[in-house]
Amino acid sequence: MNMMPAAPVWGDMIRPDRVRGALYRDPAIFELELEHIWYKTWVYVGHESEIANPHDFVLKSIGLQPIIMSRGGDGQVHLLLNRCTHRGNQVCPKEKGNSPMHTCPFHAWNFGSDGKLLGYAFPEGYDGLDKSKHGLGRVPRVASYRGFVFGSFAADGPSLEEHLGGAAETIDRLCDNAPEGEIEITAGFLKHRVKANWKFILENETDGYHPAFVHSSIFSVADSAIGGLYGAKSTALTRDYGNGHTELDLRPEFRKRDQMLSWFGTTPDRLPDYVAKMNSAYGEEKARKIMIDGTPHVMIFPNLFIAEIQIFVIQPLGVNDSVQHVTALQFKGAPDLNRRMRQQTMGSVGPAGFLLADDSEMYERTQRGIQAHDTDWVFLGRGGHRERRDADGFIVSHATDEVPSRGIWKHYRSLMERA
Amino acid sequence: MIATLADSDLRHAVEQFLFREARLADEHRYEEWEALWTDDAIYWAPANGDDIDPEKEMSIIYDNRSRIGVRVRQLLSGKRYTQDPRSGLRRIIGNIEVLGREGDDVRVAANALVFESSQRGETVWASRNEYTLRRTGEGFKLARKKVALVNNDRALYTMSFII
Ligand code: FES
Numbered sequence A: 001m002n003m004m005p006a007a008p009v010w011g012d013m014i015r016p017d018r019v020r021g022a023l024y025r026d027p028a029i030f031e032l033e034l035e036h037i038w039y040k041t042w043v044y045v046g047h048e049s050e051i052a053n054p055h056d057f058v059l060k061s062i063g064l065q066p067i068i069m070s071r072g073g074d075g076q077v078h079l080l081l082n083r084c085t086h087r088g089n090q091v092c093p094k095e096k097g098n099s100p101m102h103t104c105p106f107h108a109w110n111f112g113s114d115g116k117l118l119g120y121a122f123p124e125g126y127d128g129l130d131k132s133k134h135g136l137g138r139v140p141r142v143a144s145y146r147g148f149v150f151g152s153f154a155a156d157g158p159s160l161e162e163h164l165g166g167a168a169e170t171i172d173r174l175c176d177n178a179p180e181g182e183i184e185i186t187a188g189f190l191k192h193r194v195k196a197n198w199k200f201i202l203e204n205e206t207d208g209y210h211p212a213f214v215h216s217s218i219f220s221v222a223d224s225a226i227g228g229l230y231g232a233k234s235t236a237l238t239r240d241y242g243n244g245h246t247e248l249d250l251r252p253e254f255r256k257r258d259q260m261l262s263w264f265g266t267t268p269d270r271l272p273d274y275v276a277k278m279n280s281a282y283g284e285e286k287a288r289k290i291m292i293d294g295t296p297h298v299m300i301f302p303n304l305f306i307a308e309i310q311i312f313v314i315q316p317l318g319v320n321d322s323v324q325h326v327t328a329l330q331f332k333g334a335p336d337l338n339r340r341m342r343q344q345t346m347g348s349v350g351p352a353g354f355l356l357a358d359d360s361e362m363y364e365r366t367q368r369g370i371q372a373h374d375t376d377w378v379f380l381g382r383g384g385h386r387e388r389r390d391a392d393g394f395i396v397s398h399a400t401d402e403v404p405s406r407g408i409w410k411h412y413r414s415l416m417e418r419a
Numbered sequence B: 001m002i003a004t005l006a007d008s009d010l011r012h013a014v015e016q017f018l019f020r021e022a023r024l025a026d027e028h029r030y031e032e033w034e035a036l037w038t039d040d041a042i043y044w045a046p047a048n049g050d051d052i053d054p055e056k057e058m059s060i061i062y063d064n065r066s067r068i069g070v071r072v073r074q075l076l077s078g079k080r081y082t083q084d085p086r087s088g089l090r091r092i093i094g095n096i097e098v099l100g101r102e103g104d105d106v107r108v109a110a111n112a113l114v115f116e117s118s119q120r121g122e123t124v125w126a127s128r129n130e131y132t133l134r135r136t137g138e139g140f141k142l143a144r145k146k147v148a149l150v151n152n153d154r155a156l157y158t159m160s161f162i163i
């Protein structure tokens, strides 16, 4: 184990084109990340459609902290700490459900779906306990963008819109692919655990260099056009939106093909209902553009990965222990496409997935690899000489370049140094 | 008496088939394992409970016959890194019960305990399995296998071998 100085000198550990392995290995750094990233910045928690009705709830987390995402009787979304204000017991043990009330099993204190303390057992034992001061703790800032609910433990700071910045457009782009302009999360999550640091996952999500190798087995046996997107000749782009958000922009390849639904590996005649609904929702011209471009492949820092047809939520459990929660995206008003998105998601991701079982293997092998210190540099310089700015001023480069990793680490450093 | 004998013959044949299937999976004999399946096969490992609707909710594995073929070809490709090196595997199939028969199909349930050794470490997988075996001219074939892991509602490590 590394001995950490009292305050790490981040500039010694993070350079523009390389970072130290200790950042993935050192438990003391993990503790600092909880404080300065997970318990400060905006973190994705869940989607509003998971708690569609009043009093619906679902258990979530921010960093190591257990959260109840709950919809109050008035329809408002609350992020409540799943910790009884009496003596700290876990208030809600159930993964999800609907209840106007959560009763702590330890001494039967009662909390409403809005977190307010409603009552407690044997009240004569308290000399006038002020209920309004003993409601469940809550994440101080809650904000939602197109149904995606984020929480921040910082009482003030940048707004969610400021945090998302240019990456907000990728969420709009995703929702545009739904005939009714909304996505839903309804199919339940696969939970995939890896013995690896969460940042290996974060960086891999928009790494366009690895698919040609790590996923060559599935590209070679399945009838798939994905492989070509990540070749040396690809016109797809890596992009750094700032604030740690990164994208693999596959649109240049899809526009070259100029085929509707080619992004999904299919053709309009296979999904006639979806295409008809898109045409009537947007008009044929715009619908055609949307269906050529497809959905984004974008990593919203630090934990929401929108991967074309599914979302992944990264949960850190320890310096070398992480979980990826993954489920199929579902488009409101598109049952035929939704079914196929579920089928493809089940095939490709999760513990037995054609893709993710190999990605997870790489996370764990890299975690073992960086136990060897050597110079301790992880080299992230690929494509530095050919980066450029796109029309919006964001850094872009070839699909296989390490623009995303450099962008992530730049933001990481700024968060850690601000501390 | 004859019925009893037939039942015990059936039971023996069922056990022999399940033990063989287990051994082929343990020993990574993918082509022989794939040959056990019928054309309408379903290979299913549900998530978040044992009785979910796989047509609506996520499963860990929900393979039809053609996807079983893809799974096997991927394992045989030589580039399925998560199984290269391969997991060391041995499993026990026990508590076998013949639940019923319908035409040529026999429904069977059993408990399974799989020990996996991989670079990540050692993992024990426990499940309730349900099988539909179909009688054919060449003996039993596997029409359906459901693997209900006892911890399928929790975060699971990579499970890239044949469960
Ligand atoms: S800890 Fe919850 S009521 Fe006592």
Ligand SMILES: [Fe+2]
Binding pocket: A210, A211, A214, A215, A355, A359
């Ligand atoms: Fe990958």
